[in-house]
Amino acid sequence: MSSRRSLTLHEIATVLEEDDDFSNQRQDFDIFLLPPDTANDYQTDEDSGEEDNVSINNLPGSLLRAPAELAASTSMEKPETEDQTPPEFQEPLKKRVMNYNWRKRDLQLRPIVWKPLYHTPIERSPIEWFSLLFSEEVFEMLTIETNRYLARKLLSADVKIEEMKCLVGILLVSGYCQVSRRRMYWENASDSRNSLIASALSRDRFTLIYSNIHVADNLNLDTSDKFAKVRPLLKVLTMRFLEHCPHKENHSVDEAMVPYFGHHGCKQFIRGKPIRYGYKLWVGATSGGYIAWFEPYQGASTFTNAQYSQLGLGASVVLSYADQLATLGYGKNYHLFIDKFFTGLPLVHELTERGFRVTGTIRENRSGKCPLLSNKEAKTKERGFYDYRISDDIIICKWHDNSIVSVCSNAVGVDPVHKTERYSQQLKKENICFSTSSHSTIQ
Structure with missing residues (x-):
């Protein structure tokens, strides 16, 4: 709730200083000061206080007597606390503090059935496959934002979607058919001219569009995002990539x-x-x-x-x-x-x-004080040596290869152990066999 009082500035100052009940019941104050009656007068009653240290005590009388309004919100509404979080806010995941019970046994694998999707392959042309990822939405966005940017520069180019597609095609061709300067594609010399590019888009038209291409509105950029100028394109491409993911x-x-x-x-x-x-x-x-x-x-x-x-x-x-x-x-x-x-x-x-399921190499200081041999001790063992521990269906295995490698997994155990071929730096020979576990095979 809010309340208003019509007072003079001097009376408002008195209320805020002396009325404790009024101050304690309100959270925010807004003071609306109206011009004094002598605002347009040639003669003023300017106060003689210090100009560099102006306070309520040395304002001119006409200003102190000017009409003003004090608007304050009462504290009947409960202030927002840390517990009153918006419904769309998600509580951050906290780093787990766990006590690990490391034991030397292999991981008991859970039966996992992966169901591949079987479907009849669809026959598509290369341009159709390309259009699945770079859809019409991408080219419309490029065309609209480029025309908007050109209009702000007072250039009436009226770029078409077909021209934008030609420009992207030229960039793709220039990736594998390279010349010293892009302008050489339009030269008349037979050793540099590319008829496909020259017939698709004129040189000056390509230069105009390419030098002004945009994918976002410069007046509505997120200043906290360093990639704000290309963020709309990144979002669309990520969505399309995931949609057609094998x-x-x-x-x-x-x-x-x-x-x-x-x-x-x-x-x-x-x-x-x-x-x-x-x-x-x-x-x-x-x-x-x-x-x-x-x-x-x-x-x-x-x-x-x-x-x-x-x-x-x-x-x-x-x-x-x-x-x-x-x-x-x-x-x-x-x-x-x-x-x-x-x-x-x-x-x-x-x-x-x-x-x-997850499998990855792990640093020794992230292994939850797993009681494996230290790297220094493991290096004294013969090549192919490995040590492992398990806790809460998570296994960590340290293996002596070219260097000491530690692997953590919740999906792959140590057994079965078999032989693998490696190059021996010490013996200067290839195809030297060493024992290895399932973890090291993944590496």
């Missing part, structure tokens, strides 16, 4: 690099990678290499489900992809493979409760 049992979550050498706050440098400079993407893909989901990395503001923020960035990425797989409606007995950046026991417990 039905596969095994999925992998990892990072991928998109080469880029320009200037941008999200450009990464990763030493030792085939692509060292560019944008890093979190990617969820099938065992056949099909990308079903991706999210560009932008530091702490990376768009993942805020519900998983307490588990760390790596766990948030994996759980966000698991949520996407769950929307496909094929059940939840997928098998996810991850590396040591993502793997942690809280993540494995959470995926186990959701019905997902």
Whole structure:
């Protein structure tokens, strides 16, 4: 509830200072001051107080006597507390604090039946397969936003959807039929001219559209998103990729690099990678290499489900992809493979409760004080040595290969043990056989 009082500014100051009951019953105050009667007069009764330290005590009399209104909201409505969360807010998952009872036995595998989908292959042309992912919605968005941007620059280009499709086609051709400069495709020289490109779109028209292409409205960008200018395109493509994802049992979550050498706050440098400079993407893909989901990395503001923020960035990425797989409606007995950046026991417990299987390498400081041999002691053992422990249907196995590898899983046990071929750096020989478990075979 709210109340209003018509007073002078001087009376309002008196009420706020002396009336404790009035102040305690209200949370917010709004003071509406009307112009004084002498606002248009040449002579004023300016106060002689300090100009740099103006307070209620040294305002001119005409201002103090000016009509004003005091609007205050009463405290009859209960203030919002931390417990009164909006209904759409989801409680963040808290990192589990668990006491592990590690025992040396193998994992008792639960019977998992994966049901592949059998269907008659559909005969489609290459352009039809391409249109499944880059649908008409994508080209309409490109055309609308590009025309909007051109109009703000006072350029009347009136780009058509057909022209936008030609532009995308030219970019695809330029990816495998490369020349020193893109303008060479339209030259008359026979060794550089590409008749397919030249006949599809004129050089000047291509340059105009390509230099002004947009996928988002610059006046309505999310300032917290460093990829806001391409976010609409990323959302549509991710939705289409997931919609047409092949039905596969095994999925992998990892990072991928998109080469880029320009200037941008999200450009990464990763030493030792085939692509060292560019944008890093979190990617969820099938065992056949099909990308079903991706999210560009932008530091702490990376768009993942805020519900998983307490588990760390790596766990948030994996759980966000698991949520996407769950929307496909094929059940939840997928098998996810991850590396040591993502793997942690809280993540494995959470995926186990959701019905997902997971296997991944794990760092020694994330293994819940599992009483395995230390890396230093394991290196003194012969190659092929392995040690393992199990707790709560989660097994951790440490194996001596080229280096010491620790693997955590809720779906793969140690047995059966068999032989595998490896190169011996010490003996300088190939095809040396060592004993290995099911965990190391996955690696």
